[in-house]
Amino acid sequence: MNLKWTSEKSLRLSRILTIAVLALAVIILFLIPLITQWYDDVSGKNPIMPVLTVCLYLSDILAIGALWELKTLLANISKQELFTERNTKCVRIISWCCFGLAAVFAVLSFWRLLALLVAIIAAFVGLILRVVKNMLVTATELREENDFTI
Amino acid sequence: MSIIVNLDVMMAKRKIAAGDLAERIDITPANLSILKNNKAKAVRFSTLEAICRELDCQPGDILEFVREDEK
Numbered sequence: 001m002n003l004k005w006t007s008e009k010s011l012r013l014s015r016i017l018t019i020a021v022l023a024l025a026v027i028i029l030f031l032i033p034l035i036t037q038w039y040d041d042v043s044g045k046n047p048i049m050p051v052l053t054v055c056l057y058l059s060d061i062l063a064i065g066a067l068w069e070l071k072t073l074l075a076n077i078s079k080q081e082l083f084t085e086r087n088t089k090c091v092r093i094i095s096w097c098c099f100g101l102a103a104v105f106a107v108l109s110f111w112r113l114l115a116l117l118v119a120i121i122a123a124f125v126g127l128i129l130r131v132v133k134n135m136l137v138t139a140t141e142l143r144e145e146n147d148f149t150i
Numbered sequence: 151m152s153i154i155v156n157l158d159v160m161m162a163k164r165k166i167a168a169g170d171l172a173e174r175i176d177i178t179p180a181n182l183s184i185l186k187n188n189k190a191k192a193v194r195f196s197t198l199e200a201i202c203r204e205l206d207c208q209p210g211d212i213l214e215f216v217r218e219d220e221k
Binding site for chain 2: 144
């Protein structure tokens with residue numbers, strides 16, 4: 001049995017993890033009413049069930065969108081299609097999903113201040129992905145120029 | 151693009167097939183097709199040199215500058 005860790009195995013692991021998290025996000029979508037009810041029961045503070053429910057639905061939908069694009073991105077990488085417009089679009093969508101999450105949690109922070117921390121982290125990740133997207137655009141242009149240099 | 155590649159005209163004058171030229175200048179037929187169809191973004195001097203050598207012509211016979219408003 002070959003136990004050597006290769007980039008192919010690493011890619012397969014990433015795809016499995018992405019699909020697992022995507023499945024989890026879909027399951028959570030159906031459990032949100034239970035989660036918010038549980039949170040209100042244990043938090044003991046003023047109940048925020050309606051706000052929390054809306055925020056969790058929005059953030060879970062954004063997470064599913066981002067994970068779906070991540071799955072597409074990984075599938076393209078496994079097909080050796082790296083610097084393409086489709087991949088740039090994937091990273092851009094994931095970046096906007098992160099900014100969307102940041103906005104949702106920023107609104108939630110009016111009720112629970114700790115949500116501001118999640119909003120800042122999501123915005124930071126979104127910003128990093130935006131820079132990666134800009135890099136991908138340039139890399140795609142360079143690849144195209146190289147491919148069309150005869 | 152403002153630079154037009156007139157390779158097909160020159161090839162017709164010299165009566166040479168695309169496959170033959172591609173083989174002689176050591177590029178793939180697919181790349182020659184990109185060049186012929188004005189899809190190329192750049193041409194290496196080495197490629198241009200090989201084309202001129204095989205077609206017995208000058209770079210100006212293959213490449214032509216056309217202003218955008220003249221198209």
